[in-house]
Amino acid sequence: MATPRRRTLLDDDLLARIHARAPQHDAENTFPHADLADLVAAGYLRAAVPTDLGGAGFTLEELAAEQTRLAAAAPATALAVNMHLVVVAMAALLHADGDARTDPILTDAAAGEVFAFGNSEAGNDLVMFDSGTRAEPDGEGGYRYHGTKIFTSLAPVWTRLATFGRDDSDPDRPVLAHGVVTREGTRTLEDWDTLGMRATQSCSTVLDGAHAPADRIYRVLAPGPNADSFTFALFAAFEILVAAVYAGIAARAVELAVASARRRTSRRTGTTYDADPDIRWKVAEAAMAHDGARLEVLALARDVDERADHGARWFAQLVGLKVRTVETARGVVDLALRVGGGASYAAGSEVNRLYRDVLAGIFHPSDEESAHSTIATSVLGPLG
Incomplete structure (x- = not known):
């Protein structure tokens, strides 16, 4: 069929x-x-x-x-x-x-609203499991947020911001309030000048009383890891779609490597480099790595769609996918740069831009350290 x-x-x-x-x-x-x-x-x-x-x-x-x-x-x-x-x-x-x-x-x-993702904070290595942003209850089930979020992609255009902060109004039972705010009570800092991924314009966002009314608060959870369905849905969507972006970078790098090999001619042999065994090996290595990454992204996404049973290893699967795909993409772009020769090093070359863009992947959650900790726990059990 x-x-x-x-x-x-x-x-x-x-x-x-x-x-x-x-x-x-x-x-x-x-x-x-x-x-x-x-x-x-x-x-x-x-x-x-x-x-x-x-x-x-x-x-x-x-x-x-x-x-x-x-x-x-x-x-x-x-x-x-x-x-x-x-x-x-x-x-x-x-x-x-x-x-x-x-x-x-x-x-x-x-209805046409554009959402940004306002969760990351400088120095917060607990990511979704705690926050330095203050969430003040409004007395009606909503919250006002005070803090600064970094890496707010779509900064010039978003109309809705999914964010969260910590409510310590009951010091014995702090909670994390997740909700959606508009631009009112926010300020965008013009601080995005980076090595790569420049067009994302992921400027920092200052929350100065930004308000999420009760009907825009979709979770109130205790700090720390949890088994809430929201946490799984967010991790699944984030890790898989981030991995998909880097799989796409790898795909383009393979195309550029192929084009370079077919275009460049060896003065020594008089033939194009697509006939050179060393270059063919590099292009094949890049294509093989990309094939694996792309198929893995699609397979795990399908598992989420079909609610496959990975049991307690779901989070390990998700964070592992993101780290492996990013590292694979970095390796593929490096191979494309080598295949392209010295021209690839020029500032205006596309593979040069991919080389800079792909590095951003190491900074998205989960990073290597967090991913390895999650995976170690899933196979070895918790420390202590």
Whole structure:
């Protein structure tokens, strides 16, 4: 039986336009407003919204496949929009399981709101399990947030921010309040000037009383690890879609390596480098590594869609996927750089940009240390 063709919202012409703009946004450190407009027009920001709520109803596997294609065209654009997709995909996973507490995210996304992901904080290595941001109860079930979030991708354009903070009003029972705020009570710092992924414009966001009313508070949890379905949905969407972006970078690096091998001619042999056994080995090594990463991303996304039973090892599978995919992508880009020769080292070369962009992957949660700790616990048990 033939495998059904995977759905897509990103046609080749759209991807070509986005690809053509990427060098300028990288060079000028600017946000790709035209890319976002094209993606909105294509319905891409509604891709994960269920059809009954006005979206395309894409599965996590379908969304991951789309993100690999978008990242191959423009990694920074893909990573920027990824954060909107993570928030919406998280809500869609919960909705599919009958949990309506995040449904306002889905209806807002269907109405055209652009979500950013405002969780990271400088120096907070507990990531989602604690926060230095202060969450003050408003007395009506909502919260006002005070603190600074870093790496807020889509900083120039977001209209909704999924964020969280710590409520210590009962010192014996502190809680973490997760909710959605608008731009009111926030301030964007113009502090994004980085080695790579420049077009994401992931500026810091200062929360100065930003308000999430009761109907926009979707979880109140105790600090520390937990088994709440929200935590799983968020980790699954984040780790898989981040991995998809880096799998897309690897895919483009393989294409560039192939093009370089076919274009360059050896003065020694008079033949193009695609006939050189050493170059062929490098290109094959890159393609083999990328194939494995891409298939693993899609397979684990499908497992989430189908609610496969990985038991207590689910989080180990998710964090391991992200770390392996990023490290694989780094290796593939390095091989493409070597195949391309000295021209690859030029500031304007695409593989040079990929080399800088792929490094951002090491900074996304979960980092290597956290991932290894999670995986060690899953196979060896907890310390002590």
